[in-house]
Amino acid sequence: MSRDLSSVKALTFDVFGTVVDWRTSIINELKQLGESKGINAFWESFTDKWRGGYAPAMDQVRQGEIPWKSIDELHRMVLDQLVDEFQINDLTESELAHLNKAWHRLAPWPDSVEGLTRLKKKYTLVTLSNGNVSLLTNMAKHTGLPWDVILSSELARHYKPDKEVYITAASLLDLQSEEIMMVAAHRYDLDAAAELGFRTAYLSRPLEFGPNGETDEAPDMPYDIIAHDMNDLADKLNS
Amino acid sequence: MSRDLSSVKALTFDVFGTVVDWRTSIINELKQLGESKGINAFWESFTDKWRGGYAPAMDQVRQGEIPWKSIDELHRMVLDQLVDEFQINDLTESELAHLNKAWHRLAPWPDSVEGLTRLKKKYTLVTLSNGNVSLLTNMAKHTGLPWDVILSSELARHYKPDKEVYITAASLLDLQSEEIMMVAAHRYDLDAAAELGFRTAYLSRPLEFGPNGETDEAPDMPYDIIAHDMNDLADKLNS
Numbered sequence: 305m306s307r308d309l310s311s312v313k314a315l316t317f318d319v320f321g322t323v324v325d326w327r328t329s330i331i332n333e334l335k336q337l338g339e340s341k342g343i344n345a346f347w348e349s350f351t352d353k354w355r356g357g358y359a360p361a362m363d364q365v366r367q368g369e370i371p372w373k374s375i376d377e378l379h380r381m382v383l384d385q386l387v388d389e390f391q392i393n394d395l396t397e398s399e400l401a402h403l404n405k406a407w408h409r410l411a412p413w414p415d416s417v418e419g420l421t422r423l424k425k426k427y428t429l430v431t432l433s434n435g436n437v438s439l440l441t442n443m444a445k446h447t448g449l450p451w452d453v454i455l456s457s458e459l460a461r462h463y464k465p466d467k468e469v470y471i472t473a474a475s476l477l478d479l480q481s482e483e484i485m486m487v488a489a490h491r492y493d494l495d496a497a498a499e500l501g502f503r504t505a506y507l508s509r510p511l512e513f514g515p516n517g518e519t520d521e522a523p524d525m526p527y528d529i530i531a532h533d534m535n536d537l538a539d540k541l542n543s
Numbered sequence: 544m545s546r547d548l549s550s551v552k553a554l555t556f557d558v559f560g561t562v563v564d565w566r567t568s569i570i571n572e573l574k575q576l577g578e579s580k581g582i583n584a585f586w587e588s589f590t591d592k593w594r595g596g597y598a599p600a601m602d603q604v605r606q607g608e609i610p611w612k613s614i615d616e617l618h619r620m621v622l623d624q625l626v627d628e629f630q631i632n633d634l635t636e637s638e639l640a641h642l643n644k645a646w647h648r649l650a651p652w653p654d655s656v657e658g659l660t661r662l663k664k665k666y667t668l669v670t671l672s673n674g675n676v677s678l679l680t681n682m683a684k685h686t687g688l689p690w691d692v693i694l695s696s697e698l699a700r701h702y703k704p705d706k707e708v709y710i711t712a713a714s715l716l717d718l719q720s721e722e723i724m725m726v727a728a729h730r731y732d733l734d735a736a737a738e739l740g741f742r743t744a745y746l747s748r749p750l751e752f753g754p755n756g757e758t759d760e761a762p763d764m765p766y767d768i769i770a771h772d773m774n775d776l777a778d779k780l781n782s
Binding site for chain 2 (some may be wrong): 376428436437438440441442444445452453454458459476477478479
């Protein structure tokens, strides 16, 4: 907690869970679609399984079992399995394609835009997400997230926590690792960034996985900052 | 001129010359540096040669004569030759490095921010420049250019007008070529984009190369829109 942070020029943000509340957003889209189509299902469970299928799908890419696919493509692979599993048969291809892009329309946590707007005065704000560039661009446009530059795993063709993602980001930003602070609600992401010399900030998002979900928080986490929301991060960075 | 433009969702912008006035900005930085260091030189000529050295340097990369180098690196190669040629010997390494980044601090043409702000309501605004990502990011932060996403030749590791640059942009935006309009003050850039099916807008910048400079304008140009500045482009796109 005592490292000098005065060298930090850019903040790289994990997005799903850290900046946006994917779970509530996806449940809401599914419920609306269900109502309009007369489909009943346990949408919370559908949502958790949709998100739950994403890490194994990424791991298939990371381990070279399947060739590079974007998150849009991985979300669609999992969605196709889930509509089978939930026996949802009456969605057209265009409805499925639109539903898959619900991940482009995720809403920010209530403090995100305000906190980022404060941080933007002092730092270059960068996405560093496994989401593809078009997803992150559409999301920012839809919600007003004030990024300076959108970087993505897609640009490295590796998924976090592969080191190539962080190295590619530092290279594109033309910054040394100690000039970058990774901000995430997930330890694996911060641990990978710290390994390469990035500064790190853990952002608590206790509701990411719902009211009964488990978070990644642990005692004595070795990060430079532990913040309870985006405004708290801005406070702790004096911005 | 009569093609349907209703499919266009994103505008990709050339930046040097089209959005920012590199010549006036660089001349001003050089004059200030010259005054503070007591160096006299023909700074207009220095500037024109600096810019003039950039296309041949890029062509060396494009033709594989030298490995990939960013525009920052190419600018520095040319700068080092020019300080020799102009016999400027009293700049330190840190002053040269700062001067080289004058290209990160270029000022927009007077209509650029206003016109882009209007266009942003209707379109996704994208840089598609030979400038590297950090240069474009710093420039936007410095001047308030309201980009939605920063794309660059650097992401394709090819320079415009190589087709890989435009193809990479369409892929990252997840758009078909007819959903993208390339905006530039240079015909070679629009011709390359049009070849791949992009829509095209020529933006006149008669002063890009100074009061006595030649522009790229020609009679009967085959582009979808010919605009005399960024606000005129917004008018012509009804935004």
